[in-house]
Structure formats: C-alpha cells, structure tokens
Amino acid sequence: MNLPRHPLRVNVGFLLNAPVGYSRDIHFEFPLVQLEGDFLVSEFNGLLRVSRTPQGILSQCDFQGYTEVECVRCLSPFPQFVHTVFSELYAFNRRSLTESNLLFPENGYLELESLVREYLILEIPISPVCRPDCKGLCPVCGENLNLRLCEHSILPSQV
Structure with a gap:
C-alpha cells in the first residue's frame, strides 16, 4: 500500500x-x-x-x-x-x-x-502581541506607531 x-x-x-x-x-x-x-x-x-x-x-x-x-x-x-x-x-x-x-x-x-x-x-x-511594548495603530489615520509617529500621535505637551 x-x-x-x-x-x-x-x-x-x-x-x-x-x-x-x-x-x-x-x-x-x-x-x-x-x-x-x-x-x-x-x-x-x-x-x-x-x-x-x-x-x-x-x-x-x-x-x-x-x-x-x-x-x-x-x-x-x-x-x-x-x-x-x-x-x-x-x-x-x-x-x-x-x-x-x-x-x-x-x-x-x-x-x-x-x-x-x-x-x-x-x-x-x-x-x-508582537512584543510587549507594541504601540499599535493610530486610531485616526491607521499609521503603525511602531514604525513612525504621525501628527495625531504628538501630544499637546510635546508641541
């Protein structure tokens, strides 16, 4: 067989x-x-x-x-x-x-x-989760925050 x-x-x-x-x-x-x-x-x-x-x-x-x-x-x-x-x-x-x-x-x-x-x-x-400190996606534009920051992820105190 x-x-x-x-x-x-x-x-x-x-x-x-x-x-x-x-x-x-x-x-x-x-x-x-x-x-x-x-x-x-x-x-x-x-x-x-x-x-x-x-x-x-x-x-x-x-x-x-x-x-x-x-x-x-x-x-x-x-x-x-x-x-x-x-x-x-x-x-x-x-x-x-x-x-x-x-x-x-x-x-x-x-x-x-x-x-x-x-x-x-x-x-x-x-x-x-890919890693414990994964930042996820921007809820506004969908940018992967692990790769780069977008204008939505900058806090008012950082300006």
Missing part, C-alpha cells in the same frame, strides 16, 4: 507484536511543515513516544515550532512560538475506546497531522 508521504504519518505496526510496556521514541525536526490546509509551522520539532499497552497504542507527544500570526495591536504578522504536550490512546477494539474514539488503524500507520494541528492551534494566544 503506497500512501502519500507526510512527516506526521508514523508506522507503528511493529508494536502489535511487542510486549506490553514496550515503547519507542521518535524524534521530529523539520524546517517547515504544512498541517492540513494552510497552517504552517516553521522550525517544527518534537518527540513522539509510542508505547504498547493492553488496550492499544499510547502516543505521548511533545511538539513545538513557530507559526505566523497577526498582532492585535499593530496588525503586523510575526512568528508566534507554539508548544503542546498531549497523549492519545489508539484502542485495539471498540471496548477499549477512550473519549477521543481513536481506533488503531488497520494499516499500522498513526496519522498525527490533524491532532498536532488542533493541539498547536489551541496554544495560539487569543490576542497575540
């Missing part, structure tokens, strides 16, 4: 015959990863630990990278650091399902792309 390649598709079929408690660490490091659609993560790296349990395959994930977001004050794009840690159990049968309803795939490949995307998106701040 030839599946299209993706860096977050991992063959863990070898764990089916492994003893309970066996685990393996898989390291990831990519300069740029595109996750489902247009979600880009640069300097993407992390660790996946897959472990054989009586109920299924436990995946313990720790991923980080940078994604471009827009500052809520000045509307300039900037790289936002995102980091997530999560665990999911891929059950061998329906009786062992957890609330995430993940079954171990018949082909032995874990498809982590959508999970990693969701967890990283949850780590993006609701109101991202």
Whole structure:
C-alpha cells in the first residue's frame, strides 16, 4: 500500500507484536511543515513516544515550532512560538475506546497531522502581541506607531 508521504504519518505496526510496556521514541525536526490546509509551522520539532499497552497504542507527544500570526495591536504578522504536550490512546477494539474514539488503524500507520494541528492551534494566544511594548495603530489615520509617529500621535505637551 503506497500512501502519500507526510512527516506526521508514523508506522507503528511493529508494536502489535511487542510486549506490553514496550515503547519507542521518535524524534521530529523539520524546517517547515504544512498541517492540513494552510497552517504552517516553521522550525517544527518534537518527540513522539509510542508505547504498547493492553488496550492499544499510547502516543505521548511533545511538539513545538513557530507559526505566523497577526498582532492585535499593530496588525503586523510575526512568528508566534507554539508548544503542546498531549497523549492519545489508539484502542485495539471498540471496548477499549477512550473519549477521543481513536481506533488503531488497520494499516499500522498513526496519522498525527490533524491532532498536532488542533493541539498547536489551541496554544495560539487569543490576542497575540508582537512584543510587549507594541504601540499599535493610530486610531485616526491607521499609521503603525511602531514604525513612525504621525501628527495625531504628538501630544499637546510635546508641541
């Protein structure tokens, strides 16, 4: 079976015959990863630990990278650091399902792309700011006050 390649598709079929408690660490490091659609993560790296349990395959994930977001004050794009840690159990049968309803795939490949995307998106701040001292935009003319002052930003005491 030839599946299209993706860096977050991992063959863990070898764990089916492994003893309970066996685990393996898989390291990831990519300069740029595109996750489902247009979600880009640069300097993407992390660790996946897959472990054989009586109920299924436990995946313990720790991923980080940078994604471009827009500052809520000045509307300039900037790289936002995102980091997530999560665990999911891929059950061998329906009786062992957890609330995430993940079954171990018949082909032995874990498809982590959508999970990693969701967890990283949850780590993006609701109101991202490019830097703590961001001055934002002039409310009158819209000038980015980080780049230059406009006539509206000069206080009467400065004249």
